[in-house]
Amino acid sequence: MTMTSTPAARAASDADLPARGLPDATTQDGTYPRPQLMRPHWHDLSGTWDFAWDDDEEYEHDDVPFSRRIEVPFPPESPASGIHETGFHSRAWYRRTVGAAELRAAGAPTDAGAAPGRMLLHFGAVDHAASVWVNGHLVATHVGGQTPFAADITRLVRAEGDELTIVVRAVDLPGDVSSLRGKQDWREEPHTIWYHRTTGIWQPVWLEWVPSVSVESIIWRSDLTTSTVEADIELSGPVAAADSVSVTLSHLGETIAATTVSTMGEGTVSVRLVIPRQLNGQQYEELLWSPSSPTLIGARISVHPHEPAAPSWDTVSSYLGLRSVATSDDALLLNDRPIYLRSVLAQNYWPESHLAASAATLKREVELILELGFNAARVHQKVEDPRFLYWADRLGLMLWGETASAYAFDPKAVGALVSEWTAVLERDRSHPSIIAWVPLNESWGVQHISHDPRQRAFSRAIADLTRALDGTRPVISNDGWEHTDSDIMTIHDYEADPATLTSRYGSAESLQRMIDGFGPAGRRMSAEPGPGASSEGRDAHPHRPIMLTEFGGVSLETGGDGDWGYSTARDAESFEKQVTSILLAVGSVQPLAGFCYTQLTDTGQETNGLLHADRSPKFPVDRIRAAVRG
Numbered sequence: 001m002t003m004t005s006t007p008a009a010r011a012a013s014d015a016d017l018p019a020r021g022l023p024d025a026t027t028q029d030g031t032y033p034r035p036q037l038m039r040p041h042w043h044d045l046s047g048t049w050d051f052a053w054d055d056d057e058e059y060e061h062d063d064v065p066f067s068r069r070i071e072v073p074f075p076p077e078s079p080a081s082g083i084h085e086t087g088f089h090s091r092a093w094y095r096r097t098v099g100a101a102e103l104r105a106a107g108a109p110t111d112a113g114a115a116p117g118r119m120l121l122h123f124g125a126v127d128h129a130a131s132v133w134v135n136g137h138l139v140a141t142h143v144g145g146q147t148p149f150a151a152d153i154t155r156l157v158r159a160e161g162d163e164l165t166i167v168v169r170a171v172d173l174p175g176d177v178s179s180l181r182g183k184q185d186w187r188e189e190p191h192t193i194w195y196h197r198t199t200g201i202w203q204p205v206w207l208e209w210v211p212s213v214s215v216e217s218i219i220w221r222s223d224l225t226t227s228t229v230e231a232d233i234e235l236s237g238p239v240a241a242a243d244s245v246s247v248t249l250s251h252l253g254e255t256i257a258a259t260t261v262s263t264m265g266e267g268t269v270s271v272r273l274v275i276p277r278q279l280n281g282q283q284y285e286e287l288l289w290s291p292s293s294p295t296l297i298g299a300r301i302s303v304h305p306h307e308p309a310a311p312s313w314d315t316v317s318s319y320l321g322l323r324s325v326a327t328s329d330d331a332l333l334l335n336d337r338p339i340y341l342r343s344v345l346a347q348n349y350w351p352e353s354h355l356a357a358s359a360a361t362l363k364r365e366v367e368l369i370l371e372l373g374f375n376a377a378r379v380h381q382k383v384e385d386p387r388f389l390y391w392a393d394r395l396g397l398m399l400w401g402e403t404a405s406a407y408a409f410d411p412k413a414v415g416a417l418v419s420e421w422t423a424v425l426e427r428d429r430s431h432p433s434i435i436a437w438v439p440l441n442e443s444w445g446v447q448h449i450s451h452d453p454r455q456r457a458f459s460r461a462i463a464d465l466t467r468a469l470d471g472t473r474p475v476i477s478n479d480g481w482e483h484t485d486s487d488i489m490t491i492h493d494y495e496a497d498p499a500t501l502t503s504r505y506g507s508a509e510s511l512q513r514m515i516d517g518f519g520p521a522g523r524r525m526s527a528e529p530g531p532g533a534s535s536e537g538r539d540a541h542p543h544r545p546i547m548l549t550e551f552g553g554v555s556l557e558t559g560g561d562g563d564w565g566y567s568t569a570r571d572a573e574s575f576e577k578q579v580t581s582i583l584l585a586v587g588s589v590q591p592l593a594g595f596c597y598t599q600l601t602d603t604g605q606e607t608n609g610l611l612h613a614d615r616s617p618k619f620p621v622d623r624i625r626a627a628v629r630g
Contacts, residue, residue: 025319026296028390031359033124033204034148035390036430037218038317041107045166045205046072050095051083054169057091061133061167064093072096072205073124073356075198080353088174088188092200093167098207100162107209108157116212118154118237121166124203124385128172128179135160144416145172145180146383146404147423148203170200178412180420182381182404183347192564195349195604202356203385211314213237213303220299220320220430221472224288224335227278229257229320231271233301241265242306249273250298251287260304278322288335289321289432291375294396296321296432321393321432325473327487329543331593332474334398334435341398341594342587342628343376344369344610345550347603348384351613359387364615366391369600371621372610373628378549378596381405381441383424392433400476400596401434405444409455413445417462422469429470436473437466442480442492449482449527456527459484479549481523488593492550493520496567496578498585501551505589511546545593548586553598553608554578556618565608566598576619579610580627587630597628 021040023032032038051070052059059065068083070076076083076092104110108119123130127145131138140151156164173179174197175186185194216236222229233245246260257273278284289295299318323335331338348365349355357365362385369377376398379388383403392399403421406413421439428434439462440446446455463477463485474487483489491514495501504520505511519525555565556575569575586595601609610624611617617624 022300022315023317024298025317026298026394029359030363030387030390033122033206033386035386036220036318036320037215039107039208039210039315041105041209043102043106043207045096045098045102045207048072050093051076052093053085053089054091054093055089059093061093061131061138061169062136064095064167066093066095070094073201073203074353075127075200075202075356077196077199078352078354078356080356086188086196089199090171090173092170092172094170094201095165095167098164098166102207103157103162103164103209106207109209118152118210118212118214119157120208120210121151121153122148122204122206122208123150123168123201124148124205125383126168126170126201127198128176129170131169133167134164136165144420144423145198147420147427168201172197172199177407178410178416180404180406180416183349184404186407190604193606195347195606196354198355202354211237211303213239213243213305214314215301215303215316217426218299218301218316218318218430219426220318222320222322222324224278224284224322224324227275227284229273229275229297229322231273231299231301233269233271235263235267235269235303239263239265239267240306244304244306245269245271246302246304247271247273248300249275250300251295256287256297275322285335287322289323289393289396290334291339291396291398294321294394294432296394319393320430323432325435327474327545329545330591331545332435332488332547338593339375341376341547341596342374343378343398343400343549343594343596344372344374345596345599346377346379347599347601347606348379348382348388349601349603355382357385357388362388363391366395366397368611368615370395370397371625372600373625374597376400376435376594376596377600378402378438380599383428386427386431389428389431389433393431397433398435399431399433400436400438401428402438402441402479405441407445407447409446409448409452409458414458417445418465421462422465425466425469429472434473436476436488437470438476438479439463439466440478443478443482443523446478446482449478449484450524456484459527478527481519481521481525482527483525484527487544489515489525489544489546490549491519491525491546493548494551494553494566494598495520496554496582498581501582501585502589505548505586505592508591511591515546546591547594547596548592549596550598551586551595552579552582554582555606555608558607562605563607564605572619576623579619580623583627584630587628 050066051068074081077086132140142149184197217234219232243263248258296319302315326333378400449455477484477486480492553566601611602613
């Protein structure tokens, strides 16, 4: 296609993008693995791959005796994978051959060897350390079990024809407590609140043909006070000084802002757009994102070559939400208005597929949470698949962004959290549904924080790193207790008696006594020295909203030996009564700015869900919803 570089020509060309297959990111079907950066063509490599264990580290990429088959992206510990082996395994191998038809489905021209452009091989997440070979050539390595990576395999596509063999090695040491493992048990059999491990590929693998100069990532920010949207757009490829990038924002088919800027030859382009209609203070709320009105703004980003006849340029579809998140003395503020958080702890673990899930399952999980009356969820000790975040964005479910924790405090664990958390923030910070960040939970990985100044320093540092990378959301330095520098004071309390909960949280005085001393678990609520000793941490935020972010945990007895919960109900009737009374007690106390109930579903031996593991409710949904909403 011949393109001119004039704005008028670009607008005319952009107008026919839907006809050429560019998807609308705001109304996508939720199957694309990277929902905020979409192209017309991609090819999913999920399905049957060759598989082999290699616990004795015997093999190299070219001599693995593949004798088994696995369904990707389900981990080999899960039944859905077809392997279903939950014992200790430290190394796994995968293999798949890709043919010419699959390369073309990914967008490659018929003669990919001569056409400009690049073929990318994407991995959503591989737990924990991955190495990737294509036709025997090492093309990528990556460490971190929750974040994406990609390999440019263009040279191999051009040099070696229409058949490519992909080999992946995943190394995941079962007993390594310095890596971010979250709820994956270090013991061979799950106990109390820990579950079977997830090894290897557990999020989508896909191919995508991109132009020579293409959009690699987009980070969105909005400022409601100035009616502006900012985008940091990372480009890959040989960017020329005269190349340009255009950004168009739209809502329901109407263009609401557009601009074109020169790249100046830089790989990162910052774009600022003013939305004229938002300057009318009487109507600006119509476009804001909130749970009751989850409005998504569509975006189209195009890279234009400096030479009019240049055949290679990129256009992608994205979306964003206009909203702000802040805190006041006693409230969480969404769009500068108080909002009470009615949240649920979600392990997002399924009996058949463990931490992995299909696109349809991820959508249904968001729908279930909303149907139960919650307006928020905390996906616990896990960085969830971006497709789950898309449905939260689209359907109006607020989320706390969390990561898996390490259990040790050592240089490896510190480095792992800093590295992987930075990548998580880059991947997820543009999702409007995420309203807070939680880099640490219950002192996991900083177990001696109350008396070890190094661990306090790390807690403060990871909270400040989060603010440095994204200053648009509250940060909880250590959820549950032993806070250092949290924007929200959070408490975990599994007291089963509603009257005791009312007494503890029903008055500002009793709540403040707890905040100043020890919490229900016998842990200090602040890990910092007392008033007058240090200006950091506790004294930096003398007035913060307070939330009860883990409570409940009532187990319904099933008669099995492995049932586990923080308290127990004998039958369905007593379970409903106990859960309802706890929810009503917590939801009625005035000093709290919100809550997070434990938990959404039964998970393994942890039978304290509102729903069974198969997602069926333990008492009628309408009565659960009534209890949640008070």
